[in-house]
Amino acid sequence: MDTDELDATFAALADPTRRAILARLASGEATVTELAAPFAMSQPAISKHLKVLERAGLVSRGRDAQRRPCRLEARPLRDAAGWLEDYRGYWEESFQRLDTLLDELKSAEGGDRRPGDH
């Protein structure tokens, strides 16, 4: 999984407008103006957000006459979720002190793969 892809994906998700656009697209294709409608923001602003989402591969676009329908592309979300998945153990055991957990793991056995080792 490319680090630049993760950069772009997480960066794209770090904005509430863009997350709202994705949520909207989850219910089906939409045109730019449809997407822009709910926001107190100009159409070019939304187009810019869409370009960010497109660069991250989260949105693809078709052609219907003068409209440019946007559709959700979920693969980068899967990749991001996959990255987070490596840390699941750290939040599932969060009622313990991490040090305690790590000491346990270390003294128990040597199979100590950790997140980031790919």
Place this chain on the structure above:
Amino acid sequence: MDTDELDATFAALADPTRRAILARLASGEATVTELAAPFAMSQPAISKHLKVLERAGLVSRGRDAQRRPCRLEARPLRDAAGWLEDYRGYWEESFQRLDTLLDELKSAEGGDRRPGDH
């Protein structure tokens, strides 16, 4: 789940240096200089990255004499994973066209909760 928290978490994750820091912290506490060592980057730069991670709640710090040991805090990662989880269906069925999938779901029954509806 607060949108500002998600903003901060995703923004913090959108940088390879910061993700590497988290990976390093997953194996246990570390001081700032230990964290800075692997990078071709000044110590203040790392301190800034740490501040970003701290603001996102991904890192907490203790005191050991003049050192400020950093520890991983995984809760925001869980929240981010939770947000992504809403989209799991969209990447699991990615071999289909989304429209087709949606049409199926819509015609099948009315329970059409979609991501973003909380």
Place this chain on the structure above:
DNA sequence: CGTGTATAAAACCAATCAGTTATACAACTA
């Protein structure tokens, strides 16, 4: 053909970011 509509592109702006160097501070060490 001209007009309206959907979208993109350009130019601009203020704010934030990501790095730098230099400096200050705090705590240990001799």
Place this chain on the structure above:
DNA sequence: TAGTTGTATAACTGATTGGTTTTATACACG
């Protein structure tokens, strides 16, 4: 006390972001 180490802060810089308004493009319709 002075020196050294670990970290933070400040001041600066160039690049990027997120928005604006204005203008251009592409298509459909009458």
